[in-house]
Amino acid sequence: MTDPDARFDPVCPSGIAPIRIGDRWTAMVISLLAEEPLRFSAIRARIGPVTAKVLTAALRNLERDGFVTRSEHPGPPRSVHYGLTGLGRTLLPAVALAVTWAHDHLGAMLDAQEAYDREHARPGRTEPR
Amino acid sequence: MTDPDARFDPVCPSGIAPIRIGDRWTAMVISLLAEEPLRFSAIRARIGPVTAKVLTAALRNLERDGFVTRSEHPGPPRSVHYGLTGLGRTLLPAVALAVTWAHDHLGAMLDAQEAYDREHARPGRTEPR
DNA sequence: CTGTATCCTTGTTGATACTG
DNA sequence: CAGTATCAACAAGGATACAG
Numbered sequence: 001m002t003d004p005d006a007r008f009d010p011v012c013p014s015g016i017a018p019i020r021i022g023d024r025w026t027a028m029v030i031s032l033l034a035e036e037p038l039r040f041s042a043i044r045a046r047i048g049p050v051t052a053k054v055l056t057a058a059l060r061n062l063e064r065d066g067f068v069t070r071s072e073h074p075g076p077p078r079s080v081h082y083g084l085t086g087l088g089r090t091l092l093p094a095v096a097l098a099v100t101w102a103h104d105h106l107g108a109m110l111d112a113q114e115a116y117d118r119e120h121a122r123p124g125r126t127e128p129r
Numbered sequence: 130m131t132d133p134d135a136r137f138d139p140v141c142p143s144g145i146a147p148i149r150i151g152d153r154w155t156a157m158v159i160s161l162l163a164e165e166p167l168r169f170s171a172i173r174a175r176i177g178p179v180t181a182k183v184l185t186a187a188l189r190n191l192e193r194d195g196f197v198t199r200s201e202h203p204g205p206p207r208s209v210h211y212g213l214t215g216l217g218r219t220l221l222p223a224v225a226l227a228v229t230w231a232h233d234h235l236g237a238m239l240d241a242q243e244a245y246d247r248e249h250a251r252p253g254r255t256e257p258r
Numbered sequence: 259c260t261g262t263a264t265c266c267t268t269g270t271t272g273a274t275a276c277t278g
Numbered sequence: 279c280a281g282t283a284t285c286a287a288c289a290a291g292g293a294t295a296c297a298g
Contacts, residue, residue, distance in 0.1 A: 022147045091148075109195055179271095209280060
């Protein structure tokens, strides 16, 4: 909330969390737009490593589902603003729950995975990979 | 709760809902096991159209994540029982939220999609596809 | 600046056949 | 009964180049 740019990892740090909202970038976009409407380049800058093509696809799906609005402001240079709709806001509790779950239980899940892998990776051999 | 077999569609009716828990069958499996531990064939019968391979993969992932336990009872015929762990139960609120969201807002989302498709499908031509 | 057009890699889901 | 082994089909995600 204090950084102007590129911070992020609340939900699905690389997609490891079991609770997902839409595709890979949907939850982040919804989180960002919940605070304030943003233009394409602002969203992209804050999310970080996402190509224009993929972010465009995510925003198109969001728009098609009725979760975000898209408004063009002619230029040049032109700008396109995206904002959350009321329907889009109904997803915020789900995003919040995903974040809370990850905060509370992701570590336990990762530990369980490690234990499982240790136990099921060729019994008798201690070297992983 | 009264049917012994094959009923289902609470979460992700075909994967259209935007909130997903794990892979395609994870939410259903968790919902089923929340009521009572079940054996492989029972899970499969209740879910319906899922192949043994895919259900096995889902259960393996669930086990690896520490969400379900797997206990073998030698036969023949043998049986393998699956049950929810405490960590697995932490996902129940997420499943419940997904079901509630779908109940409350899936219709609006579907309507938005229809409207979007109607508007963006070749303006001037009324024929879809 | 805000995308679109290709091409490519990877992951997910499933059908089918077979095994302890 | 409870899986495993293969093979096939498809969608998601991304790199790169280009366009309005």
